[in-house]
Amino acid sequence: MxxxxxxxxxxxxxxxxxxxxxxxxxxxxxxxxxxxxxxxxxxxxxxxxxxxxxxxxxxxxxxxxxxxxxxxxxxxxxxxxxxxxxxxxxxxxxxxxxxxxxxxxxxxxxxxxxxxxxxxxxxxxxxxxHLLYALVADYGIEEIQKRVTHKLSQINCAAFYGCYLLRAQKNTPYDNPFKPEAMENIFRAVGANPIYYQGRTQCCGWPLSSYATTESFKMAGKHLQDAIDNGADCIVTPCPLCHLNLDSRQPEVEQVIGKKLGLPVLHLPQLVALALGVSPKALGLDRHVVSTKPVLEKLGLLVA
Missing domain, CATH: 1.20.1050.140 (Glutathione S-transferase Yfyf (Class Pi); Chain A, domain 2)
Incomplete structure (x- = not known):
């Protein structure tokens, strides 16, 4: 505490x-x-x-x-x-x-x-x-672990950091911008299993989406498929713009790459709050374009 x-x-x-x-x-x-x-x-x-x-x-x-x-x-x-x-x-x-x-x-x-x-x-x-570093550096991983009431050990989580978080600032005292672990440490604290894959520290493609849409969606599709191939049940991101490209536009991404993906994309605080016992409905997990139902079923939770 x-x-x-x-x-x-x-x-x-x-x-x-x-x-x-x-x-x-x-x-x-x-x-x-x-x-x-x-x-x-x-x-x-x-x-x-x-x-x-x-x-x-x-x-x-x-x-x-x-x-x-x-x-x-x-x-x-x-x-x-x-x-x-x-x-x-x-x-x-x-x-x-x-x-x-x-x-x-x-x-x-x-x-x-x-x-x-x-x-x-x-x-x-x-x-x-950022909230990620407030949780890791200020509140503390061990303190978060103490507050967990619903361990998320049934799911494999793939982090997607977003390029701005890692590389926009010269000084990043809370994590290694080339080999970050803050998200994965939070996954472990709430009982989830971290999945490592090549795209986790790369750009989602959102900055390209307004003028090079196909290229943007190919980037997003590559990251999503890479996470799936490495066993992810979901992607978790600390960036809503990454969320838009990976979740809201996933149906369009699927059309561009010619492959069904169906990988749920969660916001970081949604994942943490689930482990703290907050209901999926209260966290807006029914608002996503890609259904979060497969994740919630694995956790024994469903949006009412």
Whole structure:
């Protein structure tokens, strides 16, 4: 049990409030079960998903300096549950912290734009942290293991990290970006069996999907088939954009590669919450495009 309540300024992001609403539900459920306090940043804006910098690096930095400043006002770390949000906001935070000494004129320019819009200044006084690393580094694997009420030993889980989580930031203190183990360690903590396969640290293809759809779906299909070939019952991802390409678009992926897949794709907090005894219905496991029923049947659980 944690001796002190963990608190975070919760940045839900766009996708978890829209196409992947179940991610928000399950993040809140995990926090409640583990006694973690989330203060939602309701005034936060979209991180830009890496597209703002195509027009202007200053735009991406200023928008996300504002997001980070909202967490700084609360004196709390900014918590994401999206690999892409973590990569974008975390990289901005790194760059702006470095600019305090290396490019003070640029740092002042960003804060000048924030002041012009009546926003709080960015101070560089907090941390941007993904839910995965909050669970592993702050709450602790052993503590999670103690809270498990429904061991998931019947299923084989294949992690899909998402490229932004591993490679967008220069400093990744909580895992090895080339040989990560954080997801697999969580799988073991909740009793599930980790499956290793080549695609787990690669891009899902989502960034290509708007202009090279066939290539994007071939990438997703390769990863899904690779996981299946290595014995996975499901893929688990800490990124809702990866979830969209691997789950929501799996029927289209199947058409492109000419093969039936049918591999369920879970959000990380959904998996953890199942082990903590939260019902599948409360976690939105009936909202997925690819049915999660095979996984729930193996676990002795079904959406009502």
């Amino acid at each position: 944690q001796s002190q309540t963990l608190q975070y300024a919760y940045f839900p992001g766009c996708v978890a409030q829209g196409a992947c609403g179940e991610l928000h539900l399950s993040t809140v459920a995990v926090a409640q079960e583990l006694g973690i306090k989330l203060i939602e940043l309701k005034k936060a804006s979209c991180c830009g998903s890496g597209t703002f910098k195509e027009d202007s690096q200053l735009l991406e930095d200023t928008v996300n300096a504002r997001n980070i400043a909202l967490a700084e006002e609360l004196n709390l770390p900014l918590l994401t549950h999206c690999s892409t949000c973590q990569g974008v906001i975390g990289h901005v935070d790194e760059r702006l912290k470095a600019s305090i000494d290396s490019d003070p004129a640029y740092f002042s320019k960003v804060n000048g734009l924030l002041k012009q819009e009546g926003c709080l200044p960015y101070r560089g006084s907090t941390e941007v942290k």
